[in-house]
Amino acid sequence: RTVYLNGAFLPENEAHLSIFDRGFLFGDGIYEVTAVLDGKLIDSALHMARLERSVGEIGGCLPITTDEIVEIEKRLVAENQLTEGVVYLQYTRGAEDRNFFYAEDLPPTLVIFTQTKTLEHVAAVEKGLKVKSMPDQRWARRDIKSVCLLPQVMAKRAAKAEGFDEAWLVENGVVTEGASSTGYIVTRDGRIVTRANSHATLPGCTRLAILDLAREAGLALEERPFSVEEAKTAAEAWLTSASNFIVPITNIDGVAVGDGTPGPMFKRLRALYMENARRTAI
Numbered sequence: 001r002t003v004y005l006n007g008a009f010l011p012e013n014e015a016h017l018s019i020f021d022r023g024f025l026f027g028d029g030i031y032e033v034t035a036v037l038d039g040k041l042i043d044s045a046l047h048m049a050r051l052e053r054s055v056g057e058i059g060g061c062l063p064i065t066t067d068e069i070v071e072i073e074k075r076l077v078a079e080n081q082l083t084e085g086v087v088y089l090q091y092t093r094g095a096e097d098r099n100f101f102y103a104e105d106l107p108p109t110l111v112i113f114t115q116t117k118t119l120e121h122v123a124a125v126e127k128g129l130k131v132k133s134m135p136d137q138r139w140a141r142r143d144i145k146s147v148c149l150l151p152q153v154m155a156k157r158a159a160k161a162e163g164f165d166e167a168w169l170v171e172n173g174v175v176t177e178g179a180s181s182t183g184y185i186v187t188r189d190g191r192i193v194t195r196a197n198s199h200a201t202l203p204g205c206t207r208l209a210i211l212d213l214a215r216e217a218g219l220a221l222e223e224r225p226f227s228v229e230e231a232k233t234a235a236e237a238w239l240t241s242a243s244n245f246i247v248p249i250t251n252i253d254g255v256a257v258g259d260g261t262p263g264p265m266f267k268r269l270r271a272l273y274m275e276n277a278r279r280t281a282i
């Protein structure tokens with residue numbers, strides 16, 4: 001694979017980073033994951049906007065424009081002949097001797113690579129996913145897409161050990177979001193429920209696209225928190241993320257959601273999302 005590192009396109013085994021990189025030492029960095037379908041970037045503008053926002057929130061500055069980043073991503077996708085998968089981008093504050101305080105003029109690190117992954121025709125779309133609820137042990141600025149993912153790694157590990165596919169993180173009696181996804185339920189009277197954006201969750205790019213499509217289709221939407229108990233008795237549940245698009249959840253903590261199969265609202269939005277994703281891909 002060809003990867004991008006600080007201005008250079010390199011074979012992956014020639015791309016080297018300093019052991020003093022603040023991303024490594026402090027988790028002082030931001031990342032983005034963008035899906036690729038048919039060799040094109042999905043929801044790219046949304047990911048670039050969130051990247052700029054996250055970097056700004058930590059007082060950083062991207063070394064190049066987001067237009068330039070998109071051109072680099074397209075070049076990597078083409079050179080690596082990626083038809084389906086993801087582009088991963090990581091920005092860090094840069095490298096210098098370990099010190100909490102940093103030089104304001106420190107050149108940041110920017111790494112971009114591609115990864116092959118089947119995204120569209122996956123078993124989860126037909127079978128649904130099983131999620132396990134557990135306490136949300138993350139920090140208080142989850143709207144920043146920070147590379148500090150230890151709580152998510154631990155939550156997913158615990159979920160997987162018990163045969164679940166994803167963790168739903170719970171705080172103050174309500175679901176914040178999945179460990180790496182946005183959570184939704186559909187009430188028995190057909191209303192889509194997902195949390196409003198705040199510091200408590202990552203503002204999902206896929207969420208933004210899905211909610212726009214739901215509104216255009218005239219579906220009833222409620223942006224509010226929901227509990228695990230409400231989710232267990234809901235008609236449907238789903239998750240969204242860049243690398244899953246929208247996938248049904250058919251089981252929460254061992255309890256079947258609805259009739260235990262992917263629901264009609266999910267199927268409708270999955271079709272709308274896939275059509276829109278392809279139409280707006282670049």
Ligand code: PLP
Pocket residue numbers: 033177178179180181182201202203204205206207240241242243
């Ligand atoms: N919430 C968290 C904690 C995530 O890590 C992710 C994606 O990685 C999402 C939500 C979904 O965001 P997006 O749809 O932009 O991938």
